[in-house]
Amino acid sequence: MATQKTFKVAGTTRLPSGTVKIRFANDLVSRIKILHKNGHTDMELLELGEELTKAQICQMLINHPKFQSEEQQDAISEFVVRNCKAIAKDFGPDANPGSEEPAVNDMVKQEAEAVS
Numbered sequence: 818m819a820t821q822k823t824f825k826v827a828g829t830t831r832l833p834s835g836t837v838k839i840r841f842a843n844d845l846v847s848r849i850k851i852l853h854k855n856g857h858t859d860m861e862l863l864e865l866g867e868e869l870t871k872a873q874i875c876q877m878l879i880n881h882p883k884f885q886s887e888e889q890q891d892a893i894s895e896f897v898v899r900n901c902k903a904i905a906k907d908f909g910p911d912a913n914p915g916s917e918e919p920a921v922n923d924m925v926k927q928e929a930e931a932v933s
Contacts, residue, residue: 827874828862829889837888839878839896841871861889872901 826842833856842848845864852860861883865874875897878884884893898905 821870823868823870824874825865825868826862827865827869827878828860829878829884829892830857830861831859831888832857837892839875839892841874872897872904875901876904 824841824843826845826848827840829837829839830852831837837859840848840852840862842862845862848862849860863878863881863883865877869877875893879890879893879897884890
């Protein structure tokens, strides 16, 4: 489970290897300096306005308009599944059972059936 420590800043960055990861901090300026020094790019960090736990931050970021790219959504979801067991059920493949959009796996299966 994610720690109950709270943070004031959160977002995503791209590592020099190209991987996108979620980041948590309490000081925006010093965090940006450290990330930049270590070669991170595509830094999208937000000051949250209040202190939140990692689980609360993930719930907020997954729906935030600035974090809707596929890579950002994957990074947030992966963090939740690995570290926030209490809310992980909300981020799995059945997270939106009433959703009108088919799951990615369903679309892949349909495309495979159409080809064969």
